[in-house]
Amino acid sequence: MASKSSKQWTTAKILSYGVGNVLNDMCASSWFSYLLVFLNDVAKLSPVDGAIVMFSGQIADGIATPLVGVLSDRSTGFPSIGFGRRKTWNAGGCVLVMLCFFFVFGACLPRWFTDAPSSTVLVLYYCTAASLFNVGWAAVQVSHMAMVPELSSNDNIRVILNSVRYAFTILSNVMVFIAFFFLLHDVSPYNVPDQLKFTLLTIFTMVVGGLCTFYFLIGTEEKCGPTNVAEIQSLRARRNSPAVLDHGHRGPADMPFEADLAPMTPVFATATAMTWKCWFKVCMFYEVGMVYMCTRLSVNVTQVYIPFFLTISLHMNAASMAIVPLLVYLSGFVATFGMRYMNDRMGREGTFAFGTGLMVLSLIASWYLTIETSHWIYPLSTLLGFGQSVVMVTSVCLEGDLVGDQNESGAFVYGAMSFTDKISNGIAVLLIQNARQALTNDALADAYFVRQIYCLVPGLAVVLGAITLYWMRYGSGTLNLKPRRQSVHEGSQLLHEEGSYGTARV
Structure with missing residues (x-):
């Protein structure tokens, strides 16, 4: 039976799992490195207002992560369409991440209705977007990490899945930094981090991350749930392990x-x-x-x-x-x-x-x-x-x-x-x-x-x-x-x- 399970893990299936967190990783690269720069230089918020926006996101992340874990464990998903609890939370989180990320770095919704929204409106808007972004980020991160022990009982397969996932984490960060470098270097006005460059970086992140998420959702076969008491106990222990828990509690700041x-x-x-x-x-x-x-x-x-x-x-x-x-x-x-x-x-x-x-x-x-x-x-x-x-x-x-x-x-x-x-x-x-x-x-x-x-x-x-x-x-x-x-x-x-x-x- 173990042999059969091992043969099912083709290169395509391993890669499909590995790219499941690319959207999160690419968004995280921009979020903590450039959020204050964007809010101060592009959105024209004061230093304190920018810090309030970041702080609201941190609070939401700290609260959402354990809640997402509990709610995800108790949900069932949509087994009839091949979406178990993890893929369901991952898909929902990705939608929330993409929407909020776009409406932070890519476009400002209040400016669609007025050319000069008040600072209070902007702070409330960005705080809401930052908080919802971190909730979505936590949903994607926790659900993706929690899938590993549920996808296979083979230790070697788990190591491969984690290694491939980390390889794509590295690649995701490198892509964002390199893309931002070329935007600053080649898009006029040169060496100025303006709205256009952040919008282009956002579109690049959403296209690449969205395609990777789609490949993950259609290419990863998720179990709809454990089949016996021993497996339930084993899965609970593995989800509470130091490795899984620490990664699950790391927000986009980390x-x-x-x-x-x-x-x-x-x-x-x-x-x-x-x-x-x-x-x-x-x-x-x-x-x-x-x-x-x-x-x-x-x-x-x-x-x-x-x-x-x-x-x-x-x-x-x-x-x-x-x-x-x-x-x-x-x-x-x-x-x-x-x-x-x-x-x-x-x-x-x-x-x-x-x-x-x-x-x-x-x-x-x-x-x-x-x-x-x-x-x-x-x-x-x-x-x-x-x-x-x-x-x-x-x-x-x-x-x-x-x-x-x-x-x-x-x-x-x-x-x-x-x-x-x-x-x-x-x-x-x-x-x-x-x-x-x-x-x-x-x-x-x-x-x-x-x-x-x-x-x-x-x-x-x-x-x-x-x-x-x-x-x-x-x-x-x-x-x-x-x-x-x-x-x-x-x-x-x-x-x-x-x-x-x-x-x-x-």
């Missing part, structure tokens, strides 16, 4: 890394498991949360403010806004290949410290860049991307260490950290943009402030994460007591043993 995928062990209902309330008694829950939040903050702030640093502080042309993020992304991808070796040789804290050092070195050097030496940002961005990849993957590994084999309550852990991450990043951008608004009429002060934000905030955040990680090793000692990933019963006992697994000591 960079994907497949290297942190971990083996997924089924958990059955008869095993002893921790409840979500138990995690509040675990010291390591708060420590890992701090590391995770600091890591995400450092990465997201650099991602958002790279375009402003390049154009406002270094006075580089707009084409650099496409080249530098591309270099960061590609170098981060290369770094993932050495993650297992670094973790084996240096441990969690050593690997994180190494990534922190690379990031801090890049950011310190960037602080001293001038208009004349601005070309050095290209090698420095490569160094930054490498360091970001190292700390991000390590932070996800720490989450896996925390959850251990507690897959049944792992959803709460990943959901809680994801929500905290999105809220903290949204608040940070809101505060930064509020400070920038006071400098609107002082270009030199604004340029210096952007330099401070880009070079100092991410560096301080990642250093705080590294300090917390070393505290876990040499202070509280929780990193020394991480559970062995062998059995659920064994992991759950760590909560109740005195002084174990980071429990509070009295």
Whole structure:
């Protein structure tokens, strides 16, 4: 039977699954890298109003992701036309993503009715579109990831599906950055990120992403549901695994890394498991949360403010806004290949410290860049991307260490950290943009402030994460007591043993 299942997976079917998230990936590339630039320079919103729009999207993403997972699990889809619950949610999410993405970057609906809509109308409009976009994005992301364990019980097939999916994630990001570069370079007015270029980029994204989604929907054969109790329990455990949950809770603000995928062990209902309330008694829950939040903050702030640093502080042309993020992304991808070796040789804290050092070195050097030496940002961005990849993957590994084999309550852990991450990043951008608004009429002060934000905030955040990680090793000692990933019963006992697994000591 296994042999038969394996023969059914032709190259065409594997590719059809792999392209199912291309629309999401292409939209995500533009969303967090260029949303504030678009809102400030094209939509003419104030810095604070632009931050409010982004913050509304972050809130919607944090709330929608776990809700989509629950609702998707409980739905049935339309089996009569070959659409199970996952493809149904994926198709609906794609429609919502395309509509909202177009009405953010491609066209402004209020301007169809009046030439000068008020700022209040524009803010409400973009907040609504951003929130709905993130809901659709979550529906596509969660449903696509959740299909993997349901499509095949063959571990090799699952690895292939995840690998092909990640390959298309890389390709999607590269396509967007290259397309934006050529639009800035070849479409008049040159090196000006105006409405026309964003509209063309939106159309390109929707055409390519839409075709890939169509191929996924017609080419991927989805099971309509598990057939027995054992399969239901196994699927529940796999959907709650660290790899699936972390990818599911990453919004369009985040960079994907497949290297942190971990083996997924089924958990059955008869095993002893921790409840979500138990995690509040675990010291390591708060420590890992701090590391995770600091890591995400450092990465997201650099991602958002790279375009402003390049154009406002270094006075580089707009084409650099496409080249530098591309270099960061590609170098981060290369770094993932050495993650297992670094973790084996240096441990969690050593690997994180190494990534922190690379990031801090890049950011310190960037602080001293001038208009004349601005070309050095290209090698420095490569160094930054490498360091970001190292700390991000390590932070996800720490989450896996925390959850251990507690897959049944792992959803709460990943959901809680994801929500905290999105809220903290949204608040940070809101505060930064509020400070920038006071400098609107002082270009030199604004340029210096952007330099401070880009070079100092991410560096301080990642250093705080590294300090917390070393505290876990040499202070509280929780990193020394991480559970062995062998059995659920064994992991759950760590909560109740005195002084174990980071429990509070009295």
